[in-house]
Amino acid sequence: MKNELIFKHRINVTQPKLPDYGMYTELLKEVWEKKWLTNDGPLHERFREQVRDMLMVPQAELFTNGHLALEIALKALDLTGEVITTPFTFASTTHAIANAGLKPVFCDVDPITYNIDATKIERLITPDTSAIVAVHVFGTPCDVFTIEAIAKKHNLKVIYDAAHAFGVEINGVGIGNFGDISMFSLHATKVFHSIEGGLLTFKDESLSPILKSLKNFGITSPESVDYVGTNAKMNEFQAAMGLCNLETVRNDIQMRGNVYQAYVEGLKDLVSVQLLPQDTAVKANYAYFPIVLRSHEMRDRLFEVLKGYNVFARKYFYPLCNDFSCYHTSSKETPIAKGISDNILCLPMYADLEIADVKQIAEIISFELGEHLE
Ligand code: T4K
Numbered sequence: 001m002k003n004e005l006i007f008k009h010r011i012n013v014t015q016p017k018l019p020d021y022g023m024y025t026e027l028l029k030e031v032w033e034k035k036w037l038t039n040d041g042p043l044h045e046r047f048r049e050q051v052r053d054m055l056m057v058p059q060a061e062l063f064t065n066g067h068l069a070l071e072i073a074l075k076a077l078d079l080t081g082e083v084i085t086t087p088f089t090f091a092s093t094t095h096a097i098a099n100a101g102l103k104p105v106f107c108d109v110d111p112i113t114y115n116i117d118a119t120k121i122e123r124l125i126t127p128d129t130s131a132i133v134a135v136h137v138f139g140t141p142c143d144v145f146t147i148e149a150i151a152k153k154h155n156l157k158v159i160y161d162a163a164h165a166f167g168v169e170i171n172g173v174g175i176g177n178f179g180d181i182s183m184f185s186l187h188a189t190k191v192f193h194s195i196e197g198g199l200l201t202f203k204d205e206s207l208s209p210i211l212k213s214l215k216n217f218g219i220t221s222p223e224s225v226d227y228v229g230t231n232a233k234m235n236e237f238q239a240a241m242g243l244c245n246l247e248t249v250r251n252d253i254q255m256r257g258n259v260y261q262a263y264v265e266g267l268k269d270l271v272s273v274q275l276l277p278q279d280t281a282v283k284a285n286y287a288y289f290p291i292v293l294r295s296h297e298m299r300d301r302l303f304e305v306l307k308g309y310n311v312f313a314r315k316y317f318y319p320l321c322n323d324f325s326c327y328h329t330s331s332k333e334t335p336i337a338k339g340i341s342d343n344i345l346c347l348p349m350y351a352d353l354e355i356a357d358v359k360q361i362a363e364i365i366s367f368e369l370g371e372h373l374e
Contacts, residue, residue, distance in 0.1 A: 079157060109334070171281050258355060273293065292344050
């Protein structure tokens with residue numbers, strides 16, 4: 001340990017962006033005046049329209065969190081049987097598939113982007129396959145064009161878990177325009193948040209009434225319930241937070257970009273560290289800063305030693321979903337994903353992280369990996 005590099009304050013993997021307090025309470029006055037707290041209130045509607053415009057998508061529906069939004073997306077598309085998906089993701093993705101009564105079939109990932117390897121999808125398709133659920137992990141877009149071609153050829157639906165990808169664009173096209181439905185998480189730990197929250201984007205207008213109904217107990221009119229729905233409505237306090245954060249999100253992403261560059265500068269020459277590459281066709285949102293170490297032991301040692309410096313990195317995503325005991329599957333079928341998951345560490349990344357702190361974290365890592373550059 002190098003004592004002079006120990007932080008006096010705790011640095012977590014992320015820290016939520018909070019808006020101006022006065023701006024938030026000003027919006028809450030409307031809630032008090034109208035006495036409308038949830039169930040499609042006026043702030044909810046305003047937020048829905050503004051966030052739809054911001055993401056440049058034709059249709060958007062809001063939910064109380066990303067996980068339930070994803071479950072509802074799968075139910076709305078009336079899927080059956082098997083769904084091809086990635087094991088390198090948060091538990092939510094696989095659980096949503098299972099909770100929708102579907103069987104997750106795990107496909108290996110690309111060693112560079114950590115996203116589902118589109119070239120390995122077709123061999124997993126069976127007569128029971130109804131969809132592909134891919135994740136834009138850490139905000140890096142999947143190979144959306146290859147996935148679209150496979151889906152068309154085999155008549156499959158495509159759902160993107162875009163939990164990490166708020167504001168990402170491919171050649172100027174909002175990432176929420178790809179696939180049948182995309183899900184964005186608006187959780188406090190994300191690039192953009194509404195405390196808790198979820199958003200589905202889609203092109204097919206006819207999905208809108210089904211999604212609205214599924215998040216409201218399956219009710220379709222005062223005297224009819226046509227679906228086995230749930231309660232996944234976004235309330236007015238969440239919508240107010242979303243409206244406030246929309247004001248600053250572009251600037252927040254720029255600040256994250258500065259943090260990202262400072263990390264790249266500090267870590268790019270380390271031979272033990274693999275960084276996510278940047279694609280010039282992609283407008284990034286710098287949601288996470290993952291590094292892949294050369295071995296599992298090196299990753300676990302760095303994870304522990306960073307805590308001594310007051311730096312709390314996270315092993316996103318370890319273990320892999322196909323190693324969860326509840327699925328009775330194994331990561332043996334997905335060796336690339338296993339290697340990444342065993343060796344990955346996500347470093348602190350948020351808009352308000354000081355550049356000097358990023359440089360210090362990079363210096364700690366260089367020192368601890370024995371690659372201290374004079
Ligand atoms: N799909 C994917 C690919 C996802 O990553 C997620 C969620 C979902 C679907 C589901 O979306 P949601 O239903 O959540 O909308 C966190 C988040 O809770 C979760 O939203 C996120 N992915 C996941 C990657 O990260 P944990 O268990 O790591 O959270 P926690 O409480 O340990 O917090 C992480 C760090 O953030 C801590 O260092 C402390 C800091 N923090 C957290 C909160 C909540 C704060 O400083 N303030 C806060 O208010 O899951």
